[in-house]
Amino acid sequence: MKRVLILEDEVNIRSFVVINLKRAGYDVIEAGTGQEALDKLQQYPDVGVAILDIMLPDIDGFEVCRRIRASNMKIGVIMLTARTQEMDKVTGLMTGADDYVTKPFSPAELTARIDALFRRIDGDKRSPGELLTQGPFVMNVRNHTLEKNGQRIRLTQVEYSIVKLFMQNPGRALSREDIMAAVWGREYEGDLKIVDVNIRRLRVKLEDDATAPAYINTVWGFGYKWGH
Ligand code: CA
Numbered sequence: 001m002k003r004v005l006i007l008e009d010e011v012n013i014r015s016f017v018v019i020n021l022k023r024a025g026y027d028v029i030e031a032g033t034g035q036e037a038l039d040k041l042q043q044y045p046d047v048g049v050a051i052l053d054i055m056l057p058d059i060d061g062f063e064v065c066r067r068i069r070a071s072n073m074k075i076g077v078i079m080l081t082a083r084t085q086e087m088d089k090v091t092g093l094m095t096g097a098d099d100y101v102t103k104p105f106s107p108a109e110l111t112a113r114i115d116a117l118f119r120r121i122d123g124d125k126r127s128p129g130e131l132l133t134q135g136p137f138v139m140n141v142r143n144h145t146l147e148k149n150g151q152r153i154r155l156t157q158v159e160y161s162i163v164k165l166f167m168q169n170p171g172r173a174l175s176r177e178d179i180m181a182a183v184w185g186r187e188y189e190g191d192l193k194i195v196d197v198n199i200r201r202l203r204v205k206l207e208d209d210a211t212a213p214a215y216i217n218t219v220w221g222f223g224y225k226w227g228h
Pocket of ligand 1: 008009010053054055056
């Protein structure tokens with residue numbers, strides 16, 4: 001069964017999420033503090049997606065995300081943000097979250113986002129062992145790894161999916177909508193800004209100089225292109 005962790009200190013919201021995720025067929029692990037979430041993730045290493053509230057009594061959700069990512073790049077992470085926390089979305093994504101959901105959210109919206117992350121995890125397990133090689137980059141599609149000049153680059157699920165899309169379409173201008181549809185799914189109704197934030201993070205990881213990108217090029221007013 002697919003296992004999800006929900007970290008939320010407000011009991012009413014947490015119960016609401018738990019009930020709805022169980023109804024959707026997930027096995028749900030609950031935590032009320034950041035530390036409890038980190039402990040539970042140690043205890044249940046097969047959690048596929050973690051949903052993290054930001055405002056918590058001990059450490060905030062961004063710090064929890066950072067600590068999860070220090071040892072686990074494979075888990076999907078969704079941040080719960082308040083409507084007014086526009087900057088938090090960007091901060092959350094920069095700390096390694098894959099997605100965010102704004103409160104108040106519908107159960108259908110949350111399960112759609114969770115399903116999208118699980119699909120990405122499962123999709124790669126099914127793909128044949130295959131190497132994509134371009135310039136200094138080698139991607140192993142089965143092992144889900146990327147190397148640059150033989151050095152492993154640690155990527156989140158979303159970052160990996162974006163690079164894979166680029167490496168499968170070298171030299172082709174991809175619109176931000178194309179990238180969103182390919183990585184997040186056609187049914188995803190999020191903000192296109194999520195694409196830009198992930199690209200910014202990827203440039204820091206992949207480029208020799210993130211301020212003068214040579215691999216992920218901007219196509220002004222349209223999107224991005226891998227290579228020239
Ligand atoms: Ca809270």
